Amino acid sequence: MSDLDHLFERIAAGEIPSHRVYEDEHVFAFLDINPLSRGHTLVIPKKRYLKLHEVPQDVAAALGRAVARIAGAVLGATGATAYNVLQNNGAPAGQAVPHVHFHIIPKYADGTGLPHHWPARPLDKTEAPGLAQAIAQRVV
Numbered sequence: 001m002s003d004l005d006h007l008f009e010r011i012a013a014g015e016i017p018s019h020r021v022y023e024d025e026h027v028f029a030f031l032d033i034n035p036l037s038r039g040h041t042l043v044i045p046k047k048r049y050l051k052l053h054e055v056p057q058d059v060a061a062a063l064g065r066a067v068a069r070i071a072g073a074v075l076g077a078t079g080a081t082a083y084n085v086l087q088n089n090g091a092p093a094g095q096a097v098p099h100v101h102f103h104i105i106p107k108y109a110d111g112t113g114l115p116h117h118w119p120a121r122p123l124d125k126t127e128a129p130g131l132a133q134a135i136a137q138r139v140v
């Protein structure tokens with residue numbers, strides 16, 4: 001187990017200092033220590049879950065509400081009008097801290113914010129119907 005494993009639990013508990021911007025029963029939010037842009041904020045469940053699909057529905061609902069509200073606050077405080085919400089799950093997807101977190105990253109006219117490179121390819125139309133059905137059947 002690394003120091004990173006319980007870092008965000010300790011921040012939410014106030015054991016490690018942070019620049020707090022929001023707190024409720026389930027949720028804590030604070031400024032990212034290495035921001036991609038001014039106002040880059042992290043929103044976490046106070047309790048540790050590794051990946052988003054593991055979060056209980058009541059906590060997920062609280063997180064969703066908080067992300068939307070805090071995003072508005074970040075725009076109001078920074079003057080930014082655009083932003084990305086990023087949420088990495090698993091080390092191969094770029095998750096460094098194994099505790100669910102949403103990044104709210106303002107995008108500014110000078111280009112600071114989340115770099116936008118999205119190497120999209122056309123949907124495989126042969127596979128798509130079966131794939132959609134397979135996913136649909138597994139929504140719990």
Ligand code: AMP
Nearest residue numbers: 018031032033034035088094095096097
């Ligand atoms: P991710 O790569 O999605 O796991 O993002 C982890 C984020 O946590 C990074 O943007 C880090 O800058 C941020 N971070 C790591 N340690 C701290 C800390 N002590 N306080 C605030 N943000 C942190």
